[in-house]
Amino acid sequence: MSLSKLDVAKRYSKALYEILESDNNVDAARDDLNAIKDVLLADPELEVALSGVSLDNSQKESLLNPLIDAVSSQYVKNLITMLFEYHRINDLGAVIDEFNNLYNEKHGIVKAEAITAIPLSDTERDNLATAFGKRINAKQVELSTKTNPDIIGGVILRSSDVVFDGSIRTKIEQVKRLLLK
Structure with a gap:
């Protein structure tokens, strides 16, 4: 039975995180991993x-070696080498994503998206992130923004599987449903 990409990513990222945490090198390795992720995305x-x-393997190694050489963390180098040797290098991006999820969870960092009818200023975005962080007890909120004039006004906040909908459009729809009962 083979493991899914998500199962592999969770196992490898957890093992890597635990060894880095015991060696107090999580942040430096995270920087290396995110640099690799940037290369994979580019x-x-x-x-x-x-x-x-x-x-063939020698050609693949010639592509992989500059990536490994650019990394400062020996643990990250070992991870890349091991994924390559076990023919799981295509799981590297997923491992990095799961590592970042684990990092965010342990450090109280929440990613959220705010959808508004008009663009938010930097101050408004920061204030919204701070208020949302207090509401959900997060130490830090990494807030991305998107505009959608169809919501008329207000804000919709999405974080993981949670949606806080304070849009005018939703309020109007709620009033319509109440009136049509």
């Missing part, structure tokens, strides 16, 4: 080439 064909069958 060149999606790299992951395909490393995990595909069109190149």
Whole structure:
């Protein structure tokens, strides 16, 4: 029975996080991992080439070595090498994502998206992030913003599986439903 990409990512990221935490190197390794993620996002064909069958192992290693050499954390180097040797290099992006999820969970960091009818100023965005963080007991909220004029006004906040809908459009819909009963 083979493991799903998510199962592999969770196992490897948890193991990596635990060893880095015991060695007090989580932040430096996280920087390395995010730099690798940036490279993978900038060149999606790299992951395909490393995990595909069109190149032989020596060609794949020549692509992978500069990536490994750019990393300062020996643990991250070992992770990349191990994923490559176990033919799981295509799981590297998922491992990095799960590592970041674990990091955020342990440090009280929440990612959220705010949808508004008009763009928010930096001050408004910061105030919204602070207020949302207090409401959900998060130490830090990483808030991205998006505009959608269809909501008329107010704000919709999405974080993980939770949605706080304070839009005018939703309020109007609620009033309509009450009037039509």
